[in-house]
Amino acid sequence: MKETQxxxxxxxxxxEKYAIFIAFILLCILLSVMKPMFLTPANLLLxxxxxxxxxxxxxxxxxxxxxxxxxISIGSVVGLAGVTAALCAQREIPIIPSFxxxxxxxxxxxxxxxxxxxxxxxAPYIVTLGMMTIIRGVALLISGGRPISGLPAExxxxxxxxxxxxxxxxxxxxxxxxxxxxxxMKLRVGRYTFAVxxxxxxxxxxxxxxxxxxxxxxxxxxxxxxxxGIILASKIITGQPNSGEGYELDAIAAAVVGGTSxxxxxxxxxxxxxxxxxxxxxxxxxxxxxVSSYWQQIVKGLxxxxxxxxxxxxxxx
Amino acid sequence: MEGRTVLEMRxxxxxxxxxxxxxxxxxxxxxxxxxxxxxxxxxxxxxxxxILCGKLKMDGGQIxxxxxxxxIRSIKTSIALGISMxxxxxxxxxxxxxxxxxxxxxEPHRRWKAWMNQSxxxxxxxxxxxxxxxxxxxxxKMMDLSVAQQQMVEIAKAISNEAQIIVMDEPTSAITxxxxxxxxxxxxxxxxxxxxxxxISHKMDEIFEIADRxxxxxxxxxxxxxxxxxxxxxxLISMMVGRKxxxxxxxxxxxxxxxxxRVEHLSGQRFEDVSFTLRKxxxxxxxxxxxxxxxxxxxxxxxxxxxxxxxxxxxxxxxxINSVKAAINQGIGFVSEDRKLLxxxxxxxxxxxxxxxxxxxxxxLQFIKKKKEKQTAEEQIEKFAIKTPSQLQQAVNLSGGNQQxxxxxxxxxxxxxxxxxDEPTRGIDVGAKSEIHRMISGLAKAxxxxxxxxxxxxxxLGMSDRIIIVHEGRIKGELMRQxxxxxxxxxxxxxxxx
Numbered sequence: 001m002k003e004t005q006x007x008x009x010x011x012x013x014x015x016e017k018y019a020i021f022i023a024f025i026l027l028c029i030l031l032s033v034m035k036p037m038f039l040t041p042a043n044l045l046l047x048x049x050x051x052x053x054x055x056x057x058x059x060x061x062x063x064x065x066x067x068x069x070x071x072i073s074i075g076s077v078v079g080l081a082g083v084t085a086a087l088c089a090q091r092e093i094p095i096i097p098s099f100x101x102x103x104x105x106x107x108x109x110x111x112x113x114x115x116x117x118x119x120x121x122x123a124p125y126i127v128t129l130g131m132m133t134i135i136r137g138v139a140l141l142i143s144g145g146r147p148i149s150g151l152p153a154e155x156x157x158x159x160x161x162x163x164x165x166x167x168x169x170x171x172x173x174x175x176x177x178x179x180x181x182x183x184x185m186k187l188r189v190g191r192y193t194f195a196v197x198x199x200x201x202x203x204x205x206x207x208x209x210x211x212x213x214x215x216x217x218x219x220x221x222x223x224x225x226x227x228x229g230i231i232l233a234s235k236i237i238t239g240q241p242n243s244g245e246g247y248e249l250d251a252i253a254a255a256v257v258g259g260t261s262x263x264x265x266x267x268x269x270x271x272x273x274x275x276x277x278x279x280x281x282x283x284x285x286x287x288x289x290x291v292s293s294y295w296q297q298i299v300k301g302l303x304x305x306x307x308x309x310x311x312x313x314x315x316x317x
Numbered sequence: 318m319e320g321r322t323v324l325e326m327r328x329x330x331x332x333x334x335x336x337x338x339x340x341x342x343x344x345x346x347x348x349x350x351x352x353x354x355x356x357x358x359x360x361x362x363x364x365x366x367x368i369l370c371g372k373l374k375m376d377g378g379q380i381x382x383x384x385x386x387x388x389i390r391s392i393k394t395s396i397a398l399g400i401s402m403x404x405x406x407x408x409x410x411x412x413x414x415x416x417x418x419x420x421x422x423x424e425p426h427r428r429w430k431a432w433m434n435q436s437x438x439x440x441x442x443x444x445x446x447x448x449x450x451x452x453x454x455x456x457x458k459m460m461d462l463s464v465a466q467q468q469m470v471e472i473a474k475a476i477s478n479e480a481q482i483i484v485m486d487e488p489t490s491a492i493t494x495x496x497x498x499x500x501x502x503x504x505x506x507x508x509x510x511x512x513x514x515x516x517i518s519h520k521m522d523e524i525f526e527i528a529d530r531x532x533x534x535x536x537x538x539x540x541x542x543x544x545x546x547x548x549x550x551x552x553l554i555s556m557m558v559g560r561k562x563x564x565x566x567x568x569x570x571x572x573x574x575x576x577x578x579r580v581e582h583l584s585g586q587r588f589e590d591v592s593f594t595l596r597k598x599x600x601x602x603x604x605x606x607x608x609x610x611x612x613x614x615x616x617x618x619x620x621x622x623x624x625x626x627x628x629x630x631x632x633x634x635x636x637x638i639n640s641v642k643a644a645i646n647q648g649i650g651f652v653s654e655d656r657k658l659l660x661x662x663x664x665x666x667x668x669x670x671x672x673x674x675x676x677x678x679x680x681x682l683q684f685i686k687k688k689k690e691k692q693t694a695e696e697q698i699e700k701f702a703i704k705t706p707s708q709l710q711q712a713v714n715l716s717g718g719n720q721q722x723x724x725x726x727x728x729x730x731x732x733x734x735x736x737x738x739d740e741p742t743r744g745i746d747v748g749a750k751s752e753i754h755r756m757i758s759g760l761a762k763a764x765x766x767x768x769x770x771x772x773x774x775x776x777x778l779g780m781s782d783r784i785i786i787v788h789e790g791r792i793k794g795e796l797m798r799q800x801x802x803x804x805x806x807x808x809x810x811x812x813x814x815x
Contacts, residue, residue, distance in 0.1 A: 186685060187685065188677065188683050189683065191669065191673070191676060191685060192676075194662070195662050195669075198662035198664040198665055199658070199661065199662040199664075201659050202659050202661055202662050203662065204621070204641060205619075205641060205659045206727070207640075207641045207642045207644075207645045207674055209640075265665075266664065
């Protein structure tokens with residue numbers, strides 16, 4: 001009997017959702033036994049803080065993946081959004097509008113990708129592969145290829161300040177996750193996103209316009225990448241045109257570890273959040289154990305493959 | 318004459334989580350005989366065949382081939398044992414040639430195994446096809462062939478595997494009547510060569526034409542084996558459903574009222590100058606051969622394809638149908654011929670599928686009202702007698718008949734005035750079929766206008782008030798219920814263009 005899953009609905013699926021959560025908890029227990037340092041509140045907040053940028057990117061790309069698309073331009077968007085915000089702040093535009101412009105640049109890229117995918121009928125992988133290069137080029141061009149520094153101190157608040165003892169990036173991450181959860185699980189557009197990814201033709205025959213949905217998910221993905229970009233720029237108080245390189249792969253990895261299928265129709269925000277946390281926790285744990293960053297990359301890759309293997313075996317039963 | 322027993326499956330059991338799919342089932346196939354395996358969808362036919370082909374592992378039982386106990390662990394062992402399966406959804410590589418497909422995985426080679434002998438392969442393929450007396454070029458690409466020709470190639474592949482047991486899973490579900498005869502000719506030939514053929518089909522007339530013996534399964538249990546010549550159709554049906562199905566086409570008299578739909582000189586992709594009317598309470602049958610353009614006409618009416626010229630009037634008012642949404646808003650409901658492709662999102666739950674078309678009604682602002690959605694799904698499941706353990710079951714896990722009921726429940730949720738049914742009972746079992754026919758009659762009685770496309774003549778004749786004959790994208794004639802017969806319809810189709 002075939003068992004493809006879509007959301008934590010049946011008992012079996014609820015168990016599966018917990019399975020990755022259990023894996024995450026076990027990982028945390030293992031790390032705290034090996035390195036008691038791990039379990040200190042300061043370290044846990046550090047992990048969360050470090051995972052938040054990848055987490056926000058991963059949430060955005062989860063929407064695209066559910067529709068059976070892909071977006072590998074988001075890493076470049078991180079760079080573009082940071083540079084855009086920094087350039088605005090440098091020209092004495094107030095900080096909040098500057099950040100807003102940064103996010104807007106991401107949404108704009110999402111819109112272009114969306115148009116090329118829907119109107120141009122191009123494969124998302126090709127479109128975003130092209131956009132990845134183009135956007136990186138644009139970021140380098142408008143920044144003159146140099147980091148934009150010497151920004152007002154307030155530019156760094158978003159990435160470095162705490163609110164009630166919690167780093168602001170973490171708060172934003174939680175907020176984005178909450179909103180994304182509601183959109184995907186409670187709103188009509190979320191249901192349509194699953195329908196388009198599950199069976200585009202049936203969705204169309206049900207009166208849903210698949211192009212609208214694809215446009216929507218690319219706007220979400222671009223917006224999330226823009227948001228991640230300004231947080232990163234704020235953290236280093238610099239608009240760094242090269243920032244975010246390779247981030248797209250970490251984001252897609254987080255989604256996949258969290259149970260989102262590249263074939264579309266399947267995925268969840270809770271899964272993606274846990275996926276991002278697992279990747280973050282492992283990086284942190286290996287750091288604490290003094291493992292070289294070269295090894296960390298190898299471990300990360302192994303985990304992605306293991307997660308997909310596990311998922312496939314579950315489905316095959 | 319009694320053929321030698323080639324295959325014996327004894328006490329086969331298989332359990333899936335929560336379901337006992339097969340419970341001590343047996344099957345015996347003899348050389349030189351066609352053995353029909355029958356049962357409703359979900360009876361366990363596919364599971365049994367998948368075990369035979371090595372796709373599934375049985376939990377208990379024994380398989381004997383030529384009296385020898387065998388252990389079928391993989392598809393490869395089953396092929397080595399001379400078992401070949403021709404699937405409902407044909408399995409081949411479309412971009413490769415006929416010869417390459419036939420010899421896929423066993424290409425003739427030169428001295429080194431890695432070096433294929435292309436010309437030898439083509440030669441062998443040509444000989445094979447010639448022996449079968451079919452006209453298929455060995456070097457044609459698979460994707461350029463018709464479904465029937467592709468099937469012939471699959472049979473050629475089975476022969477080249479020296480298969481002694483050939484399983485055919487609904488081989489006629491996508492081919493025309495004439496092509497069925499070509500297939501049957503091949504089957505008879507295979508019989509004389511001593512092959513044992515296991516034939517799965519829902520079509521009664523085919524079974525009685527081609528099969529020598531029938532084994533019936535129901536709910537994963539073995540019901541019985543009979544010789545077809547000693548069997549009556551009604552008896553077979555009641556073996557399959559476990560009760561008497563008294564009426565296959567429960568046509569009820571409905572009052573035919575005013576016109577709900579008028580189509581004038583409609584043209585579009587693969588159809589031209591189509592005009593007809595539909596009245597309240599009327600079932601309008603669209604008869605014709607496969608690929609006649611019937612599906613294209615209704616796809617355009619539902620806004621799935623472009624209308625290039627012509628007018629559509631709904632309740633006497635000119636209607637503009639430029640999208641599916643527009644069609645739905647104007648009261649058109651559509652049940653597609655391909656429920657897996659166009660009807661359902663298989664990975665979604667029954668509930669989500671039922672409300673998908675009308676989700677807007679179950680939303681406040683943009684939020685889905687869970688309670689209302691749940692209640693509606695419950696009502697629809699009851700109304701359409703959908704057999705599902707819960708409304709949170711994924712559509713993929715339902716049987717074909719129940720999936721089709723979900724599609725109906727979905728299309729009829731907003732109670733459209735005009736209902737288009739494209740092959741509403743294709744590939745579903747007798748029990749569910751008569752239920753769906755009863756529903757269609759009920760809808761007509763409730764004053765809906767219904768367009769029904771069907772390639773099954775008995776269905777068209779049994780259900781329609783009026784029949785329109787479509788051929789090569791044009792309407793070739795119209796017959797009233799009283800004057801319509803299989804012959805009169807075929808006559809209209811064959812009529813030369815004026």
